[in-house]
Amino acid sequence: MNGLSKTEALNDRPVIGILAQHTVDELTEVAKTYIAITYVKYLESAGSRVVPIRLYLTESEYEKIFHSINGKNWSGYLLQRRINHSPLDKPIVLPWHPEANRFLWKESLAAPHCSYAVRISYLLAEFFVNEARKNLHQFETKEEEESAMIDTHQPVFVALLPKLSTMDRFISIFRHFQSNSESVMNGICGILALASVRIYSSFQFVCPCLPIYNTIYGIGVMFIPPIILFLCGVIVNKHSLLMLEEWLRPEGQRTKNPTLLHYMFLAVVQRAAIAPVVWLVVALLDGKCILCAFSTSVDPGPFVNVSSWPRGDLLILLSKVPCKDLTADQLQHNLSFPRRAVYRYLRSVSQALGWTILLVLILTAFLSRCLKPCSKYATHLQSRYWSNYIDIEQKVFEEACCEHARGFAHHYVIQFFDSMQDGFQTDCLANHVRWAEGDRLHGITNKEQLDNLLTQWFNTKPPLNIRPVSQYRVNTDTGTSRNSPQPQHQPTAPHSIVKHTVL
Numbered sequence: 001m002n003g004l005s006k007t008e009a010l011n012d013r014p015v016i017g018i019l020a021q022h023t024v025d026e027l028t029e030v031a032k033t034y035i036a037i038t039y040v041k042y043l044e045s046a047g048s049r050v051v052p053i054r055l056y057l058t059e060s061e062y063e064k065i066f067h068s069i070n071g072k073n074w075s076g077y078l079l080q081r082r083i084n085h086s087p088l089d090k091p092i093v094l095p096w097h098p099e100a101n102r103f104l105w106k107e108s109l110a111a112p113h114c115s116y117a118v119r120i121s122y123l124l125a126e127f128f129v130n131e132a133r134k135n136l137h138q139f140e141t142k143e144e145e146e147s148a149m150i151d152t153h154q155p156v157f158v159a160l161l162p163k164l165s166t167m168d169r170f171i172s173i174f175r176h177f178q179s180n181s182e183s184v185m186n187g188i189c190g191i192l193a194l195a196s197v198r199i200y201s202s203f204q205f206v207c208p209c210l211p212i213y214n215t216i217y218g219i220g221v222m223f224i225p226p227i228i229l230f231l232c233g234v235i236v237n238k239h240s241l242l243m244l245e246e247w248l249r250p251e252g253q254r255t256k257n258p259t260l261l262h263y264m265f266l267a268v269v270q271r272a273a274i275a276p277v278v279w280l281v282v283a284l285l286d287g288k289c290i291l292c293a294f295s296t297s298v299d300p301g302p303f304v305n306v307s308s309w310p311r312g313d314l315l316i317l318l319s320k321v322p323c324k325d326l327t328a329d330q331l332q333h334n335l336s337f338p339r340r341a342v343y344r345y346l347r348s349v350s351q352a353l354g355w356t357i358l359l360v361l362i363l364t365a366f367l368s369r370c371l372k373p374c375s376k377y378a379t380h381l382q383s384r385y386w387s388n389y390i391d392i393e394q395k396v397f398e399e400a401c402c403e404h405a406r407g408f409a410h411h412y413v414i415q416f417f418d419s420m421q422d423g424f425q426t427d428c429l430a431n432h433v434r435w436a437e438g439d440r441l442h443g444i445t446n447k448e449q450l451d452n453l454l455t456q457w458f459n460t461k462p463p464l465n466i467r468p469v470s471q472y473r474v475n476t477d478t479g480t481s482r483n484s485p486q487p488q489h490q491p492t493a494p495h496s497i498v499k500h501t502v503l
Contacts, residue, residue, distance in 0.1 A: 014132040015145070016043050017053040030156055039073055040150060041380035042099035046125035048132065068139045071132035098124045155164070188236050196229055200282050207322040210314050213497040214322070218293025221393045222283050226276030233272030240268050242390055252460035260390075263383035277358040277361065284354030287347040288322070296344060303338035318342065395459070404444070428501035 018040065020033035027034055033055050040050050051069055053062075056111050066072070097104075101121040106331035111117075146152075165260070208217055223456035243264040284288045298319045300306050306314055316318050321342050372380070 009136065010133045011070055011136055011138075012133070013138075014048045014070045014129055014135075015051055015068070016048045016073055016129070016132055017051045017065060017069045018043070018073045018150070019053045019056050021054075021222060027156070027158065030161070030278055035150065037097045037155060038097075038103040039102045042121075043073065043129065045102070045122065046129040048129045051148045052153065065136055065148075068145075070135040095337050133492070141238065147323075153258045186271070189233065189271045189274045192229055192233055192236075193278045196225070196275045196279040197282055200226070200279060200286075205288045205292075207288070208451050209305075209313070209320045209323040210321045211296050214292050214295055214319050215297075218291070222280065222289040222293065224407055226279045229275040229279060230272050232277055234268060237268050237271060239264055239387070242394060243335070246390060249461070250459045253463045257386065259379060260383050260386050263380070264387055264390075277357075280357050281354050284350050284357065287350035290345065290350035290353070291346045292322045295319060298346065300342055301343040304336060321346070347356065369380045408444075408450075415485075425492050 018035050020035050022032055023034050033050055043050055098121040101117040104111055247261055296315055317337050321339055
């Protein structure tokens with residue numbers, strides 16, 4: 001049935017979900033996600049209630065929400081379910097933001113606020129809400145419905161937040177990239193590549209114009225900075241340390257995967273080689289390094305007859321080819337020396353070599369992209385997955401260690417203050433609280449146990465086999481063992497704090 005009959009029941013209490021968005025600028029200090037209050041006002045003005053749809057929920061949680069609400073508001077377009085229990089969404093695509101005509105007053109947006117624009121904005125909201133009324137989904141209980149409403153969240157007024165400085169914005173951008181380690185590494189590689197170009201352009205190239213020294217200086221400028229940039233690329237790449245830890249760790253209960261180590265090594269080398277290759281290509285296209293390094297190696301015979309010239313004088317003249325500021329007096333009586341011809345020859349050879357290297361690199365990247373599906377692509381996916389897993393496992397372990405250290409410190413600080421109170425008697429409730437704190441510390445109550453646990457994590461990492469909590473045991477002391485939950489080595493989604501804000 002494509003249509004709905006006039007006698008069919010309508011939902012007089014429609015609920016529409018609004019998808020949260022990642023925060024930017026000043027809002028990053030308050031929350032990780034937000035919902036603009038203009039979306040909320042837009043839908044509520046047409047007779048709907050609003051539920052926030054958080055980010056980073058599980059598939060089952062999203063399914064539960066979508067079967068409890070009557071429509072969804074994405075940023076940029078609206079969705080509503082026209083037929084009950086239908087898996088298909090019917091989108092209403094809006095090429096602009098109609099809520100701006102009634103609720104946004106920034107002059108920079110240039111949103112029209114005439115009576116016609118306001119009326120159209122309301123009619124669109126009313127049409128969407130009326131379509132949502134045709135859906136009869138509802139929450140299982142009234143309590144669940146009320147707790148899901150956006151009214152239970154505290155609004156934040158953006159105008160009252162302090163403006164971010166340039167450094168704060170840089171930190172905000174850096175934190176954003178931290179959420180994706182691959183983006184961080186790619187960003188660092190890009191920064192190093194741009195830095196190499198900037199350094200080369202600001203570097204004052206001064207060829208000594210002396211035999212032997214020309215070669216040392218030219219080759220040194222062409223290859224020593226790329227080596228430094230390559231080492232910097234390896235150092236700043238956190239995957240380098242992860243690769244070394246994975247290679248050096250004892251095998252323990254988890255076997256090592258040579259394919260994974262090979263993948264991580266290639267990934268580190270490829271990213272670290274970007275900046276050196278950029279430097280090398282720029283240096284070759286500029287031509288100064290080749291001109292200085294190999295000026296004494298060129299045979300000027302094809303340009304002029306130098307058979308009668310002494311070898312020593314000819315070598316000195318060739319070493320002065322890179323020096324543009326030489327006068328005729330400095331060239332002595334050899335005014336027929338083909339300096340310009342040798343100069344152009346070396347520059348053309350250098351530029352041809354630079355363009356050739358650049359073409360080879362581009363063709364290699366193109367062919368690797370085209371031929372990747374034809375190779376062992378499944379192996380590549382497996383290696384990439386486990387590389388990401390090692391990175392995420394390290395993050396989760398560090399977060400767990402920080403959380404445990406915080407609880408550890410809190411416990412002992414409280415214990416210290418308690419011990420300083422003369423004649424203080426602990427009652428049953430206080431003892432119960434202390435036992436609860438000890439429970440949160442997973443039974444680790446002294447430095448020796450903690451050191452033993454960290455050593456055990458490095459030496460005998462648990463196998464990659466998720467088991468029930470009751471089956472996982474960690475030895476915290478030499479003669480004792482205690483049940484403790486198995487660490488879940490899965491990426492943890494950042495806590496989503498939904499806010500609806502005044503823009």
